[in-house]
Amino acid sequence: MTCYLLGLSAYYHDSAAALLKDGEIVAAAQEERFTRKKHDASFPKHAILYCLKEAGVTLSQVDAVAFYDKPLLTFERLLETYLTFAPRGISSFLKSMPVWLKEKLLLKRTLGKELADIGLEGRPNVLFTHHHQSHAASAFFPGPFRESAVLCIDGVGEWATTTGWRGEGHQLEMLWQINFPHSLGLLYSTFTNYLGFQVNSDEYKVMGLAPYGEPRYVDLITRHLIDVKQDGTFRLNMKYFGFATGMRMINRRFSALFGLPPRQPHQSIRQEHMDIARSIQHVIEEAVLKLARTLHKETGLPNLCLAGGVALNCVANGRVLREGPFENIWIQPAAGDAGGALGAALATWYQYLGHERTVLHGQDAMKGALLGPSFEDEEIKNFLDQEALTYKSYEEPELYEILASLLASGAVVGWFQDRMEFGPRALGARSILGDPRKEKMQALMNQKIKFRESFRPFAPSVLREDLTSCFDLDRESPYMLLVAPVQNSIRQPLTERERTYVGLDQLGIPRSSLPAVTHVDYSARVQTVTGERNHRYYRLLKAFKAQTGCPVLINTSFNVRGEPIVCTPRDAYNCFMRTNIDYLVLGKHVIAKKESDVTAPGCGNAVS
């Protein structure tokens, strides 16, 4: 009999649901995509209903529901925190306790009620995996290795913040852990907050800002804030942090250490802020590298799997690949809490139910992370007709040829195809695309399309077969989780004057023949594209290369600042109309911002 397992993450941040059918990942999605609230933490009702619809089953046919965290252990950690720091912590206590007493403490009952509301008959079979077990399972079980070391680093789960594992077949054995409050994730989030960005959301802005600065605060950080041992294990000096007890991440002592007040979001970014970003990025990279080396020594294995929010730090991942001892690394594309839903279901299937695991070496089981809703061309056409929109429809390969010429002429295209991505990255299903050869494209897309900070770099998608001609990376990076240097052969030398520029003055200086995706340190966050994983996107890249000789496109997520990535054709259309995107492609249907453009040269020969 077929076994369906539903994994859930909820109530902290990034709620999500994932469904397994006899161990195969059928569907997975984050709740934020349906409710349109970024990082939505509520019960993932819509994501569950979508997963069930995709599999064609009802909730009553699901054999077990696996929740990604042990609520009572988290509650124990909270109480121990207050018992350690009281009388400090009253405001946090008064805010968190009512929620715990009302919802989280009796989570089994809360989940049962929520599941009954969306159609479950009878009592649910609810299981609870540990937070880091969920992360480790999400990193190892769908990965491409039969045996692997597994490193999970995040803010905090119940107690653990960093864990090392050994995975073999369908088993995962934990080797060691580091507990709260000592956390690389919370350390990085503290700096995110100090630099005026949003915690649990904007950490990647710190990563993007870092290359503009110098690492001149590294000594200060390692002397006062964190003690990192040779094996990478660490402890924070809690005298400088407020996150354990307060509603704020930092305290006055922290600001005094750097001699700067916390930056407010509206304030301009100064050189000191960039230097601080660079310094904390360096400290994190070094700690992750040391932890990876330790795990390699302990397991003796050539493979490493990574998960947890810190595994989204693709600059650190790139260094682990280049400088670390592992031959191969694989990173769960939904490395944050959303991926915990998938991990909880996978841990149940392999560890709890004991099913054997088959691995096709070199291939993961994530299906390119395209695990979300898709919309048939006919469905999209109905939507467009209902809204009385002017559009043209094209068959393959004409669609790709027309789009390639529009992109080459400098147009920005909203690209909506196939199943939505699971995880924080757009991988060519819900993407905004542009020509990376254009010098002004980074500024244009940041300011007029994404409405975000000018310093933020864009990521390139590259044809797998052309990877090494553009980037110094010798393997696939299908989930855009590795940063690699741009090849010397396409770099452009700086003039004497340009070399003297510091900070944000460096912005806008072309550094390669792909200026829009080359960061100031000549790095790029690479996504490799293959025909097997992403057929339509691959064909578009091929057409672009055929017309221009360039096998690369800018790929940024299809959303605007502060909103989740689009899910439905309507979301995509709304986003298109609120930005300066020139063309919207929904399946094979093309809409131009200026209606007259649909029939302009290059958009001719329409099918309908």
Next chain:
Amino acid sequence: MWKRSVLVVSLVWSVWKRVGMVLGHVFTFLSLSAFFYLIITPVAILFRLIRRDVMCLKTDETRESYKMSPEPYYQDIAHLKNPY
């Protein structure tokens, strides 16, 4: 006449609901504050006096590693049935 009565009753009910909500918040605030200062704080002070350090707050230059052995429950797969 009955319409007026319904109006009066619904008005009284909505006022009473608001009063109830305010009282609920006040009671929660007072009871949790009392619990925090009368129970948690003295216990926390006692723990500090006997140097209990569950959070491992002290750094130690003499140690080679801050690694902790895994909690035993990680290897007991039957634990999945429990929320603890």
